[in-house]
Amino acid sequence: xNPKVVFFGGPDYGKSTIIGRMIAEVHNINMENVEKKLxxxxxxxxxxxYLYSSFVNPHQAESLRRGxxxxxxQHEIKNIKIDDTAPIVLIDTPGHDKYISGRQLGMSxxxxxVYCLAIEKVxxxxxxxxxxxxxxxxxxxxxxxxxxxxxxxxxxxxxxGESYYLTACEKxxxxxxxxxxxxxxxxxxxxxxxxxxxxxxxxxxxxAVEFKTKxxxxxxxxxxxxxxxxxxxxTLIEAIRIQIGAMEMDAILSAQDNGYV
Numbered sequence: 001x002n003p004k005v006v007f008f009g010g011p012d013y014g015k016s017t018i019i020g021r022m023i024a025e026v027h028n029i030n031m032e033n034v035e036k037k038l039x040x041x042x043x044x045x046x047x048x049x050y051l052y053s054s055f056v057n058p059h060q061a062e063s064l065r066r067g068x069x070x071x072x073x074q075h076e077i078k079n080i081k082i083d084d085t086a087p088i089v090l091i092d093t094p095g096h097d098k099y100i101s102g103r104q105l106g107m108s109x110x111x112x113x114v115y116c117l118a119i120e121k122v123x124x125x126x127x128x129x130x131x132x133x134x135x136x137x138x139x140x141x142x143x144x145x146x147x148x149x150x151x152x153x154x155x156x157x158x159x160x161g162e163s164y165y166l167t168a169c170e171k172x173x174x175x176x177x178x179x180x181x182x183x184x185x186x187x188x189x190x191x192x193x194x195x196x197x198x199x200x201x202x203x204x205x206x207x208a209v210e211f212k213t214k215x216x217x218x219x220x221x222x223x224x225x226x227x228x229x230x231x232x233x234x235t236l237i238e239a240i241r242i243q244i245g246a247m248e249m250d251a252i253l254s255a256q257d258n259g260y261v
Contacts, residue, residue, distance in 0.1 A: 002079065003244050004089040006110035008103060008135050011095030013116045014153035014209065018236075019090050020052030021209045021218045026080050029055075048211040056092045088240065104138065112149070112243045113139045114236070119152045119206070122168045132175040147202040149239045155219065155228070156208040162230040165206050172204055203239040206231055 007015040024031060031051065038054055039046045081087040093106040107113070115135060121127060136148060150172055158164040206228055208219040219225045221236045234242070 002087050002089050003112060003240075003247065004077075004091055004110045005112045005114060005240055006091040006093060006106045006139075007114045007116055008093045008107065008139065009095060009116035009153075010118070010121065010135075013095060013118045013121070014151075014207075015095065015116045016053035016056040016092050017049065017209050018052075018116065018151070018153065018207065018218070018221065019092050020055040021221060022080060022090070023055045024052060025218075025222055051211060052209060088244070103135075107139050108142045110142075111247060112240060113143065113146055114149045114151060114240075115139070116151045116153050117168075117172070118154050119158055119164060119168060120154065122152065122171055123158075123164060127171060132172075136175075147243070149202050149236070149243070150204045151236065152204065152206045154208060155206040156210055160206070160208075160219075160227045162228075165228075165231065169204050202243055203234045205234060205236055205239065207236060 007019060009015055023029070034054065035051055038050060042050065077089055077091055079087045080090055091106040091110055093103040094100075095103075139146065139148065152165065152168050155165075205220055207221055208227075209221075210219070219227060220231065223235055224231065
């Protein structure tokens with residue numbers, strides 16, 4: 001079975017756009033033709049934000065004509081081959097709580113979690129425990145030992161500044177620590193000390209999708225980019241590959257323990 005990667009987070013945090021950018025790169029899609037078609041369908045309603053998300057939510061033009069938001073109301077699944085290995089399944093979940101059942105379904109059927117966080121929201125003074133953990137707690141219900149890949153999306157808004165990344169990482173690590181302690185207390189009924197660095201994150205990656213360039217791979221999605229030359233961490237694809245490798249190793253060890261190997 002192909003590994004399933006779920007993207008989740010708040011509304012308008014770039015989930016569908018990132019998935020669409022991945023699809024455009026892998027399938028070498030002519031985005032000028034896509035944009036022309038969308039402009040014809042949407043008219044004055046067209047925004048660049050809809051360009052890549054149209055691959056994930058093909059009904060957004062119809063939704064806009066009805067006066068509705070152009071968001072998916074339920075999870076969408078796309079198969080994508082990122083290298084010479086078996087394809088992975090990408091699951092896009094809605095950010096609005098109105099469609100929480102779609103989010104729950106996407107998380108329950110996934111193997112790997114990608115938590116999309118708009119960088120501006122993370123740096124906001126109101127970024128707190130409830131806002132942050134609403135999504136990570138739900139993922140943890142289905143994957144108690146899962147390590148999330150955190151994406152700091154829309155990083156172009158912050159002009160790719162390293163200081164913003166470092167500040168965001170510190171805030172996320174604090175919340176990860178808080179989340180992990182609470183999960184342990186709920187499970188065992190006793191508080192324990194958790195090392196500050198012992199967080200439930202596989203990676204924290206600054207990413208961006210630029211609409212006015214031909215860099216279809218995006219910023220730190222398929223490859224690192226000179227605009228974030230200070231960043232030497234994993235790209236999104238690398239983080240996903242590592243998670244898949246860990247899953248395969250766990251399966252091998254489990255089979256050995258049960259005498260199947």
